[in-house]
Amino acid sequence: MQKTWFKEFHPIVYTIILGSVFMNIGFGMVIPFFAIYLSTYTGFNPVFIGFIVGATAVGSMLGGFLGGTLSDQYGRKYIMLLSLVSASIVYAGFMLHSYPILLVILTLIMGFCTSFFDPCAKALMADFTESKKRLRAFSLRYIGVNIGFAIGPLLGIVLGITTSSRLPFLLASIILLVYAFVLYRLFIIFHIQEISIPEKERVNMLGSLRAVQKDRILLFFLFGGLLATTVHGQFSVILSQYFELEWKSGLAYLMLLWSVHSLVIVILGLPIVKIMERLTSFRAILCGSTFFALGILGFAFSYDFLTFCLAMIIFTIGEILLIPAEYSIIDEITPEQIRGTYYGTINFTAIGSFIGPWISGILLVNYGGLIMFVVLAFICIVSILFFYLGHRRRNTYRIKHSTQQTEAGL
Secondary structure, three states, X not given: OOOOHHHOOOHHHHHHHHHHHHXXXXXXXXXXXXXXXXXXXXXXOHHHHHHHHHHHHHHHHHHHXXXXXXXXXXXXXXXXXXXXXXXXXXXXXXXXXXXXXXXXXXXXXXXXXHHOHHXXXXXXXXXXXXXXXXXXXXXXXXXXXXXXXXXXXXXXXXXXXXXXXXXXXXXXXXXXXXXXXXXXXXXXXXXXXXXXXXXXXXXXXXXXXXXXXXXXXXXXXXXXXXXHHHHHOOHHHHHHHHHHHHHOOHHHHHHHHHHHHHHXXXXXXXXXXXXXXXXXXXXXXXXXXXXXXHHHHHXXXXXXXXXXXXXXXXXXXXHHHHHHHHHHHHXXXXXXXXXXXXXXXXXXXXXHHHHHHHHHHHHHHHHOHHHHHHHHHHHHHHHHHHHHHHHHHHHHHHHHHHHHHHHHHO
């Protein structure tokens, strides 16, 4: 008898997917006004606020890699729980706004604490999911993240949260702590044990770094991901700059377009996941990058709200295809004993989130929106080249490895 949908994944996998929704509801109530909150209670100028907020991305990048590596050494469960509890403490600490220096310190370590969780969660999902179903699992978690981010700001409005309110930090802290407790109890109830790796196959942190450095296939995929992230990582910032400078209606258009973005993910997310399951990870990346490029070109030639909406729909479809497929293709090349490390390396693509707004700002001011969007679309196309090089090298390695095994058998 065919398994029901609810039996398709391990309960822990479903818990991680559902937990992603609630975590990001909490984050969604904080992030939209975080910079204003810091400015209100620290008195620092916007340049310094921008610097320390930007520094959280650096912390996330380093923390993601370190967390993934540590999960290979000490287990997924403990690192995940430690990340959730420490992040809960950090968010609670933001309520102590009478101490500006404390707010700065907490901001700098916020991304570091929360980023430990992500690669561990993905690695644990992979540990308890058969390989052919991992793309769907990653896609469902990605949809959950976006649903959370869509609900969070709206819930904040319903609760009457203001830019000086401490309530969202309290709610985010409680959500993280409850999530940690639920996971802890489920680990006990389902007798979840860490994946056992023979002692001779275990790799220490230095060995993990060497393995990543030598893996040319991984490096090609990472560079392709970095270029893609340059475009989509902070695309809301890019759009807001464009609307403010050239349309003079930035905030209104931006809010409506990101509502369209969230709506497309909720409505089309699952149908697109089913289509992706018929594709290889590389073809999903190819389709996703192509939709990205077409969507960005659509923004370049949009002339009213309807055409902007159409461009956003195309752009969002590309995002739904590309991001889970990136994780899936990394999963396919990952050695089991350092799975967490490989997932952690994906965080290095976050450098693109710094590069994107910077390059876009320069192009927008000096050459206008049309040139900016055309260059961003070109970057999407170039990212496909690096994904292709990684894909081709991987196939070459497979053929060579298969030939060697055949000759050894003979």
